[in-house]
Amino acid sequence: MTTSTSTTDQQDPTPTVPEVPLLNVGVLGARGRMGTEVVKAVNAADDLELVAMVDDGDWLFDVANAGAQVVVDFTRPDVVMDNIRFCIDNNIHCVVGTTGFDEAKLATIAEWLEPKPDIGVVIAPNFGIGAVLLMKFAQEAARFFPSVEVVELHHPNKVDAPSGTAVRTARLVAAARRAAGLPASPDATTDSLPGARGADVEGVAVHAVRLTGLVAHQEVLMGAAGETLTIRHDSFDRASFMPGVLLAVREIGRHPGLTVGIESFLGL
Ligand SMILES: NC(=O)C1=CN([C@@H]2O[C@H](COP(=O)(O)OP(=O)(O)OC[C@H]3O[C@@H](n4cnc5c(N)ncnc54)[C@H](OP(=O)(O)O)[C@@H]3O)[C@@H](O)[C@H]2O)C=CC1
Numbered sequence: 001m002t003t004s005t006s007t008t009d010q011q012d013p014t015p016t017v018p019e020v021p022l023l024n025v026g027v028l029g030a031r032g033r034m035g036t037e038v039v040k041a042v043n044a045a046d047d048l049e050l051v052a053m054v055d056d057g058d059w060l061f062d063v064a065n066a067g068a069q070v071v072v073d074f075t076r077p078d079v080v081m082d083n084i085r086f087c088i089d090n091n092i093h094c095v096v097g098t099t100g101f102d103e104a105k106l107a108t109i110a111e112w113l114e115p116k117p118d119i120g121v122v123i124a125p126n127f128g129i130g131a132v133l134l135m136k137f138a139q140e141a142a143r144f145f146p147s148v149e150v151v152e153l154h155h156p157n158k159v160d161a162p163s164g165t166a167v168r169t170a171r172l173v174a175a176a177r178r179a180a181g182l183p184a185s186p187d188a189t190t191d192s193l194p195g196a197r198g199a200d201v202e203g204v205a206v207h208a209v210r211l212t213g214l215v216a217h218q219e220v221l222m223g224a225a226g227e228t229l230t231i232r233h234d235s236f237d238r239a240s241f242m243p244g245v246l247l248a249v250r251e252i253g254r255h256p257g258l259t260v261g262i263e264s265f266l267g268l
């Protein structure tokens with residue numbers, strides 16, 4: 001049997017899905033080790049549009065002129081504050097992976113955000129999901145062990161030592177120890193060669209290894225009578241940071257103000 005329907009009666013049976021506008025993303029430090037990977041990840045995402053790539057010597061206004069709604073910053077500790085200031089002033093959300101933040105710098109950013117209640121800035125020392133979990137697990141375990149040390153291992157071109165992740169891990173562990181009423185770690189801090197016992201971050205020794213062949217790795221070692229616990233994370237490829245970066249890019253517009261770490265975006 002054949003049926004005929006006039007063209008005017010014909011209706012498209014597929015329900016119309018309203019088009020979701022793409023999110024415009026600018027990348028600062030776009031040609032660096034991390035920036036290159038971010039550019040690839042943004043270009044591969046259906047919901048994101050790469051609108052600006054800025055490096056040292058480029059004009060920062062490019063990101064604003066290009067209509068960036070979110071900027072991802074993987075630059076250098078000595079320039080990142082200026083970049084954040086510019087973005088906040090220009091109503092652009094910031095996803096920051098660059099390291100080197102202390103409490104004073106975080107407080108300054110929070111102050112800059114006060115007159116901009118709709119703008120979000122996330123500062124994350126590590127976007128690797130495994131690294132975020134390592135920090136969480138170390139925090140959980142801290143109260144059970146009198147001894148704790150952090151060893152971070154990185155590629156030889158890393159600009160800072162110790163790593164931002166190691167410093168944050170040590171601070172989180174130290175806070176968990178204080179909250180549990182643990183005394184100072186019983187381990188000797190004396191060194192016959194300066195530096196042999198690492199850096200002291202709130203009472204936690206942090207050691208930094210730099211070695212060709214490595215990317216980004218960290219161990220938290222905890223010890224009690226007759227036992228040790230080692231929590232280790234390895235980033236073998238910078239692709240490991242991209243799910244966390246893209247999550248932050250998509251979430252930051254819904255999280256005005258200052259967020260430190262991506263834990264809350266992961267529901268942790
Ligand atoms: N949070 C995380 O998960 C991770 C954080 N990091 C951190 O990210 C930062 C960058 O690391 P990495 O990519 O290895 O470093 P690179 O040195 O490879 O890249 C830095 C880039 O920033 C550019 N740059 C320098 N100054 C400016 C400026 N004023 N404006 C715009 N761009 C600028 C550099 O350009 P040029 O070369 O022309 O100077 C370069 O392209 C470090 O702090 C590192 O610790 C790294 C990995 C993961």
Ligand SMILES: O=C(O)C1=N[C@H](C(=O)O)C[C@H](O)C1
Nearest residue numbers: 099125126158163164165216
């Ligand atoms: O410079 C790097 O490479 C890394 N930097 C971050 C840090 O300092 O913690 C994150 C990761 O360790 C890689």
